[in-house]
Amino acid sequence: MKETKEYTLYNDTVMDHFLNPRNMGDVQEADGVGEVGAAACGDIMKISLKIRDGKIEDARFKTFGCGSAIASSSMATELIKGRTLEEAKNFSNQEVVDALGGLPPVKIHCSVLAEEALKAAIEDYEAKQAKVPVVA
Amino acid sequence: MKETKEYTLYNDTVMDHFLNPRNMGDVQEADGVGEVGAAACGDIMKISLKIRDGKIEDARFKTFGCGSAIASSSMATELIKGRTLEEAKNFSNQEVVDALGGLPPVKIHCSVLAEEALKAAIEDYEAKQAKVPVVA
Amino acid sequence: MDKRSVYLDHQTTTPVLEEALQAMLPYFREVYGSPSSLHRFGLQVREGLKEARQKIAALINAESEEDLIFTSGGTESSNLAIKGFADANHRKGNHIVVSAIEHPSVMNSIEYLTKHGFEVSSVPVNAIGQINPEDVRAAITDKTILVCVHLVNHDIGTIQPVKEIGKITAEKGIALYCDALAAAGWMPIDVRDLGVQLLSFSPHRFYGPKGIGVLYRNRKARVTSHIHGGVQEGGRRAGTENVPAIIGAGVAAEVAIKEMSQRVEHVAMLQKRLYDGLWKHIKYIKLNGPVPGPLRICNTLNLSTEFIEGEGQLLLLDYQGIAVASGSSCVSKSLKVSHVLSAIQLDHALAQGNIIMSLGKDNTVEDVDYVIETFPKIVDKLRNMSPMWKEFEEGVIDSVIAPTGRGKSFTQHAADISGKPAH
Amino acid sequence: MDKRSVYLDHQTTTPVLEEALQAMLPYFREVYGSPSSLHRFGLQVREGLKEARQKIAALINAESEEDLIFTSGGTESSNLAIKGFADANHRKGNHIVVSAIEHPSVMNSIEYLTKHGFEVSSVPVNAIGQINPEDVRAAITDKTILVCVHLVNHDIGTIQPVKEIGKITAEKGIALYCDALAAAGWMPIDVRDLGVQLLSFSPHRFYGPKGIGVLYRNRKARVTSHIHGGVQEGGRRAGTENVPAIIGAGVAAEVAIKEMSQRVEHVAMLQKRLYDGLWKHIKYIKLNGPVPGPLRICNTLNLSTEFIEGEGQLLLLDYQGIAVASGSSCVSKSLKVSHVLSAIQLDHALAQGNIIMSLGKDNTVEDVDYVIETFPKIVDKLRNMSPMWKEFEEGVIDSVIAPTGRGKSFTQHAADISGKPAH
Ligand SMILES: Cc1ncc(COP(=O)(O)O)c(C=O)c1O
Ligand SMILES: Cc1ncc(COP(=O)(O)O)c(C=O)c1O
Numbered sequence A, B: 001m002k003e004t005k006e007y008t009l010y011n012d013t014v015m016d017h018f019l020n021p022r023n024m025g026d027v028q029e030a031d032g033v034g035e036v037g038a039a040a041c042g043d044i045m046k047i048s049l050k051i052r053d054g055k056i057e058d059a060r061f062k063t064f065g066c067g068s069a070i071a072s073s074s075m076a077t078e079l080i081k082g083r084t085l086e087e088a089k090n091f092s093n094q095e096v097v098d099a100l101g102g103l104p105p106v107k108i109h110c111s112v113l114a115e116e117a118l119k120a121a122i123e124d125y126e127a128k129q130a131k132v133p134v135v136a
Numbered sequence C, D: 001m002d003k004r005s006v007y008l009d010h011q012t013t014t015p016v017l018e019e020a021l022q023a024m025l026p027y028f029r030e031v032y033g034s035p036s037s038l039h040r041f042g043l044q045v046r047e048g049l050k051e052a053r054q055k056i057a058a059l060i061n062a063e064s065e066e067d068l069i070f071t072s073g074g075t076e077s078s079n080l081a082i083k084g085f086a087d088a089n090h091r092k093g094n095h096i097v098v099s100a101i102e103h104p105s106v107m108n109s110i111e112y113l114t115k116h117g118f119e120v121s122s123v124p125v126n127a128i129g130q131i132n133p134e135d136v137r138a139a140i141t142d143k144t145i146l147v148c149v150h151l152v153n154h155d156i157g158t159i160q161p162v163k164e165i166g167k168i169t170a171e172k173g174i175a176l177y178c179d180a181l182a183a184a185g186w187m188p189i190d191v192r193d194l195g196v197q198l199l200s201f202s203p204h205r206f207y208g209p210k211g212i213g214v215l216y217r218n219r220k221a222r223v224t225s226h227i228h229g230g231v232q233e234g235g236r237r238a239g240t241e242n243v244p245a246i247i248g249a250g251v252a253a254e255v256a257i258k259e260m261s262q263r264v265e266h267v268a269m270l271q272k273r274l275y276d277g278l279w280k281h282i283k284y285i286k287l288n289g290p291v292p293g294p295l296r297i298c299n300t301l302n303l304s305t306e307f308i309e310g311e312g313q314l315l316l317l318d319y320q321g322i323a324v325a326s327g328s329s330c331v332s333k334s335l336k337v338s339h340v341l342s343a344i345q346l347d348h349a350l351a352q353g354n355i356i357m358s359l360g361k362d363n364t365v366e367d368v369d370y371v372i373e374t375f376p377k378i379v380d381k382l383r384n385m386s387p388m389w390k391e392f393e394e395g396v397i398d399s400v401i402a403p404t405g406r407g408k409s410f411t412q413h414a415a416d417i418s419g420k421p422a423h
Helices: A012-019 A067-080 A085-089 A093-099 A105-131 B012-019 B067-080 B085-089 B093-099 B105-131 C018-024 C040-059 C074-089 C104-114 C133-139 C162-172 C243-281 C310-319 C329-334 C339-343 C348-352 C365-385 C387-393 C410-418 D018-024 D040-059 D074-089 D104-114 D133-139 D162-172 D243-281 D310-319 D329-334 D339-343 D348-352 D365-385 D387-393 D410-418
Strands: A032-037 A044-052 A055-064 B032-037 B044-052 B055-064 C068-071 C095-099 C119-123 C144-148 C175-179 C198-201 C213-217 C285-288 C300-305 C354-358 D068-071 D095-099 D119-123 D144-148 D175-179 D198-201 D213-217 D285-288 D300-305 D354-358
Touching: A012 A067, A012 C310, A032 A105, A032 C410, A044 A067, A044 A105, A044 C387, A044 C410, A055 A067, A055 A085, A055 A105, A055 C387, A067 A093, A067 A105, A067 C310, A085 A105, A093 A105, B012 B067, B012 D310, B032 B105, B032 D410, B044 B067, B044 B105, B044 D387, B044 D410, B055 B067, B055 B085, B055 B105, B055 D387, B067 B093, B067 B105, B067 D310, B085 B105, B093 B105, C018 C243, C040 C068, C040 C243, C068 C074, C074 C104, C074 C144, C074 C175, C074 C198, C074 C213, C095 C104, C104 C119, C119 C133, C133 C162, C144 C162, C162 C175, C243 C285, C243 C300, C243 C365, C310 C354, C310 C365, C339 C348, C348 C354, C348 C410, C387 C410, D018 D243, D040 D068, D040 D243, D068 D074, D074 D104, D074 D144, D074 D175, D074 D198, D074 D213, D095 D104, D104 D119, D119 D133, D133 D162, D144 D162, D162 D175, D243 D285, D243 D300, D243 D365, D310 D354, D310 D365, D339 D348, D348 D354, D348 D410, D387 D410
Parallel strands: C095 C119, C095 C144, C144 C175, C175 C198, D095 D119, D095 D144, D144 D175, D175 D198
Antiparallel strands: A032 A044, A044 A055, B032 B044, B044 B055, C068 C213, C198 C213, C285 C300, C300 C354, D068 D213, D198 D213, D285 D300, D300 D354
């Protein structure tokens, strides 16, 4: 036993994102919002985006779910800020898993949920764009 | 745990008769000898008697067998010394068990063996008597 | 780290009593013989085990210490009780009656039997998790050989009417097996008064060691051994005995008897304080199982906090030094909601926000007050992060606990956005 | 009592190493959580268990620590290996090959299977208790799914040609289960080199605690769980883990690896000295199993002393402070001669005079010399009391060990006087 060690369920990066989530909240007057749920465990994740010049200027999340769901959404929003929409469409949950330094096998679906929420938000944005005539 | 206690398989009386058997050996020029075996465990017990005036003057045993077999034969010979033949014919293993302060259930047959050896020795004596004409 | 450390998971396991550990110690390196041995190293152990057996028998008022079979734990005891009894009595019938909220060790033992020709009837429970004895009566058929009803539910703390069920099984001439794992050490148990033929418990749940379980089995109930080998435990459970654990269990049982009323009183007081405090400070929170009182075991509270999920609560509590369980700890790896919460028909959203706080003799009023102070902040933090909370405030979804009449249900909402119904 | 105390029953059980006990201690009262729990009390335990698992895997050179299943002991491991494997593979066949001298936990598990449609072939052993691999080959049919052969016999110490048998089973595509209880810790074991798919051992046999057993099971061998409940041990063995025992087992395994060669050397030296000394001082005494050397495990001697019976020897030795076993300690309550001694066709009279002396790392040359000095006196005392000894001297019966050509056999004599044949 290491007396000085903190014993935590997840690794330090995951714990940090769970305890101190980045980008938590809702983007005001969001350009795109995606809310998705995982049938497997009942988690719900919502990502809202501010998009400017085809780039994700701001991304925020709200999550109802376990520690790794919260950490995944925190990390996902952190990763995608500044990316172009095209880049964001290619975003994969594996990036979240890697950036978090790994997730337990039963928790990988949390990162998938983050990917799905992001893509749902982009779709929402694109659907809205299709309706609104572009102001040149 | 009692630090000062001796832990033994049998009670103190049995242990005493096992460790310091009474009447161990063979009666010289015995009047009757009985040797019996227990099919159950393979023990063998031999009791030899000196008989005078219809009374058991001396009794000795030899035993091939477990601790309780040795203790049973020691106790049996001790109990029957001085008894009349009639009394000895009514001897029962229960007397041995009681005098030993009890035996474990799986070991009761050892006391039965002692009873059988005694009775075999008496039979042997009587068989010899029947052959030898009584010297008035 | 000078955070307060508050262990509130006593229904999972407890620390070993100092007295019990001290009693165990000589059996590791000094009195280390096997009780089957005929030399003094073995005989000395036999004597220690006999004493322990008597103390443990006293905890449940067994007729004789010979009626106890030592196993490796509660799970093995459940398995031996059910499969061993079924094996020994299958000529009499092939039907078993079981409550819907038994522990997986009971459920899965019975499920195993159903693959080998047995049939099972599951008796439902009411909203607070109580079995109706008349439902047990109704489930009994002329093929029934065994009824399985636990004394206290491990997840929601409901005390079951075992004695009433015992009257019914006695009337019908059927054996009654009672899993008393969540009860033993925390309420008086009298096997004769309960009218059970089989009863199991596990010392690690009342300050004894792990690695040892007990199955009480009276002379009327035959069980076939299911671990084959030597003639230990009178031929009913083979294998070299876990001597130190049995010794420790004996001490734990002895102390449990002696301190029972005082432990129960102390823990029940804390339970009430915790319940009052949390409900005062947190809205939209539900107690699962009966309110503190005669229907609930003294040491546990099972709560569902709306709009947030359980693991997050558990992790944040842990971060603040408070150790709790969520759902049924035994199934937490499977991501499934505990079958107990399903059986009391708890709304899916509430089942997800489930936390179990179970108190012990060493918890203090300060501990409880610290939890009362800490938990509301955690709930706030998580609600703040939860999309459901805002959607509730905005009237998109409604509360299950205190419906406002506005919005759809959480479950409906989850189904809508995931495209699949929540299970 | 200032008699010398000499424990010569290490093949029954051993004291726990001081290091192992020290490592266990915090897990009783400080790190007392359950490894299934998600809070730090549980997580800290998980980490300890993982380390222990690695150390134990190293003792048998397992591919991965994930291939170990912790059980409650050697007996449960045998049961899980055999019944669990049979359950998982019964579609492939219903025939098992087993050596004639396995431990009752193996024999009785297989006997149980024979009541449920399995057939078994028993492979005989030669006079020193060795299995001939070709006999195993001959016993295999196209229905055979499993071969069970122990590594070392617990009663007579014979090392079996498991590696050769492993080649045969590999060739035939059949699983090989090896009960290594009497071997682990006393000789190097490499599951990969042996070619076994299943192997069991028990830490209390090499200075670890009781209450914990190990089943190694590689990926090729599926076993069905036979204790049902929660998802502990990856779902293969339910029940709250015996945490302190697993920790202690880890340390015992680690130390066993480190000290293996030195322990083996020391104990083998004592074994040789004891053998030489006893044979020098006692007539009509027979070693059962191979002579000390490559075919015998280093720590045990099984001897039969003619004209006297075993329990008396054991009790008198115990009275002199020397703890030994007689026959198979597991069956000593049944009054039956061990099936191992029957299998090597030991004369009935010799089987009755059986004693097992098993040495340990803490025994000394002085201990051994004390036994060499004490045992002949005990033999004399008992022979003096035995009717057989005098009858031998008088030429009524003959010796089995060193026949003189005079008199009938003991067995014949016993049959004559009891009126029934000896069994
Ligand atoms: C070879 C062998 N296998 C299995 C066992 C059973 O082990 P345990 O009694 O530790 O359960 C023993 C115990 O004597 C043994 O010697
Ligand atoms: C009611 C009940 N029965 C049985 C068990 C199984 O006990 P163990 O894990 O000690 O084997 C548990 C454990 O959680 C339980 O709560």
